[in-house]
Amino acid sequence: MLIINCPWCGARPEIEFRYGGEAHVARPADPAAMSDQEWADFLYNRTNPKGLHAERWRHIHGCGRYFNAVRDTVSDFFVTTYKAGEPRPDIGESGQ
């Protein structure tokens, strides 16, 4: 079971959290202005990288906050976590 470092509460076991999909996929300001293809990209297409992945987690059985994490999808280890709204830390693309 993973240990996840909630930026508000600190390190807690994985069972307190719920995964929230890829991070930094902002809802478009004016959806009506988008083409079907652009809207489909926003809705469905995700990067699914092998290596570092910025993703959302929610401390659902804790503070209830959404936050972001960078996790290595190869090793399943977290590199860092940070509050929602903060930019993705500059730590490259690869986890190796």
Next chain:
Amino acid sequence: MTNRFRTHSGGRIDRGAPVSFRFDGKTYSGFKGDTLASALIANGVHLVGRSFKYHRPRGFLSAGSDEPNALVNVARDAARMSPNLRATQVELYEGLKATSQNRWPSLGFDAGAANDFVSPFLPAGFYYKTFMWPAGAWKRFYEPKIRAMAGLGVAPTLPDPDRYTQNYAYCDVLVVGSGPAGLAAALAAAESGATVWLVDEQPELGGSLLAERTATIEGKPAQQWLSDTLATLAAKDNVTLLPRTTAFAYFPHNMIALAERVTEHLAAPGADLPRERLWQLRAREVVLATGALERPLVFPDNDRPGVLLADSARTYLNRYGAKPGDRAVIFTACDAGYRTALDLAAGGVAVVAVADLRREVHGELPARALAAGIDVRPATVVTGTTGRLRVSGARLAKIKGGPSVDPVGASETLACDTVLMSGGFTPSVHLFSQSRGKLVWDAASGAYLPGSSVERERSAGACRGITGLQRVLEDGYGQGEAAARASRDASSPARGATPPPGASSKSFPAQADDLGTDGFIGATPHARNPAFTKAFVDWQNDVTAKDITLATREGFRSIEHVKRYTTTGMATDQGKTSNMNTLGIVAEALGESVPKIGLTTFRPPFTPTTFGLFAGAARGDQFDPVRKTAIHDWAAEHGAAFEDVSLWKRAWYFPKALPDGRREDLHAAVARECKAVRSSVGMFDASTLGKIEVVGPDAAEFMNRMYTNAWAKLEPGRLRYGVMLREDGFVMDDGVVGRLSSDRFHVTTTTGGAPRVLAHMEDYLQTEWPELDVWLTSTTEQWAVIAVQGPKAREVLAPLIEGIDLAKEAFPHMSVREGTILGVPTRLFSVSFTGELGFEVNVPAHYGRAVWEAIFAAGQPFGITPYGTETMHVLRAEKGYIIVGQETDGTQVPDDVNLGWAVGKAKKDFVGKRSLARASMSAPDRKQLVGLRTTDPKVVLEEGAQIVADPKAPVPVPMLGFVTSSYYSAVLGHSIALAVIKGGRARIGTRLSVPMPDRVIEVEIVEPVFYDPKGERLNG
């Protein structure tokens, strides 16, 4: 029988504490400290089981958790009956009752042994090749027969009466394995002040030291050093010692699962103790000191009772004072055979000969064996054994040099009653591999060793290929020091580095035999007819060398495929004694090197683990949380039948007692309840509806974005039916929403959808629109909700309400007012999910039952009828009201279920709006919600049934849609159904078919509102 094979002295058994036990109905005696295996061996009993497939007689192979043969059933009573326990791990207690398995009628004569004589017809993959015809016979005939013949123990049929507990724990350094490396590691970590857990699967800590006879450490006999070290560790507050505890699984981020057997070894377990404890231990650093497992040699007839691993025989002799026999032949590929030979000779067992697979034999241990007068035969193999239920002789032959048809010379049979074998030692890398560490092949020692780590762990001692007692101790100490250091460094990365060489700050002068790394992997040569010889690789699954070479001839190359085809390594021992030899045989057959063959995956658990341990307290009432409303107990007292809706218990229907003493069935109760609501008044516990209070200056804007409806113009005091979409445009939830003031909404959700809806709202509020000043609070548990429905609803409620004018004009349909009911504050909704005049009384949950009872009493003059969820379903279906999750399955846009009217077309944006604009979302052939009437009004369709135009059309028949809801309407006198059908609205008035297994039901497509289509009754 009296311990004829017991030594006169020595060992760790308590000779002052005799213990009486039964095996297969016969009484034996042993001593405290014995295992079932050692006590049986001391009594001369080796025949303890029958093999899985051929029912061959089997004895003990090992002395530990790697034992594949000696599986027994231990029963305290009919409920406390554990099958498939390894006799080598079962501790003896007074009165223990064990029985052998997989034999009929008895261990000595087993009818299933006929399989052994027809074994030429039972090759690898036999099942796959044979039981293929006729098609239906596998389930009806073959599988039941095979299951009866094969299989191991029998599961108890009574519930387990014992208690199992589950604990979480934390430590700085976990040391797995308490042999010399583990003890030294624990010592080093403990001296640094770290909190240390030392766990071992055996009843005593000490590992290999428990069987040491002559070794010394720091000038003391090894056993003295062991007890001194354990005393030192036990005296430290920062050390936890856990014997009888198996580290059976290694999970990410150093979470190790430990199975502690608390009472299994006790004759009379105390009622206050759990039978087992599951520890979920989080360790900052882990030291794996799991040792090495001795490999058997694969030679013909190597499975006869009396054929044991050499070092296991030494353990029985030195640790338990149990001699494996009177006359031993030893077959070895390493120096372990000589160490056993010397100890046996010293213990009074005649060593007939040592056959050494190696061409040249030198070194200290062989020299000492020769000096002791033991018949040492280099370049010699055992090519078979004699005997039936016990080995009576071993056939020895010289290995010929160079390539030849017959790899060995003429054989000579030596009489003996035990054959002891050693193919060398396999480092026990199970947990390391489970931690996802990378194994590397070490050609020098012929073993897979831990390479780079993923977790914060390090291996120490024999499990990473280190030999020699002093080197093992110093490696353990060095790894313990390194682990303690690393545990203090919170900033060190989660991922560990490759363990450094065991640079120990302390030296452990020790004198002991170094066995080196010699060994053999594969099948040893012989010149016998392969058709009539069985050289076992996997004892438990009855896999022979021949089976594995056959698999390679049939084209299997990958070791994972060979494993599954032959089942080698797939028994309950998970191939602890067989995997490496399998690799050797495959490598030789394919002409490849061992590392080229690959390695099968190590998976948890390390040894079989009980279901009780995993279940813990989660049984019966504790299995799952149960949510009950404030009115639940009243419903139960009034005979309600309940159904589960998510975690809630909901009253399903209220069956009345009939004059003959029976109770109404579901249909009678529902018919009565429906008629009562339509003709007078009924009451319903709607407390399980999800409730969310949406509050703040931007609450209306937030609601506008989250729901399809327009909220800005909804006046305080009014209700609106809200539809919530996912961003992909599909209906996610619905519910009635009340606006209490400009900045406060009382939102209701479906019963099962409440957490999902709140999470959805929080997601948008926190991450997309953090600028909105809105607060969301779950209030599901705070409100009890009593629906009062029917033409008399107002008359029932009016006398109880204060501060709210219930007159039609003052309190129209779809309104909310705050006031009191019997002095209890209420949010009163005028709302209906039945199509009748209706109210929903929201009161604080703790007043729920009192208010319910008061309404029930006030309603008596009108025959007020409590109704359950089934009646609620029928009444709403009569009105064509959907249930999200029943009429929808996550692929319906609002218009598909006739909710297009609820979509605020003028709104610029809301969640899901852009998706609704896609052309396919308004295609005319989308599945649309319609009603169905069966031609025969009595026929009630099955929910989920498919709807087609022409049931005689060629297969595959085009499916037009399916039934989503179906009931018999007692009020209307005919069945009703809702369905989603392609282009359904355009088909109203036409007929379609519902094909069932036994008939085809004709249906007419109708409007989905069956009752009061104009909605006149709502305003009562």
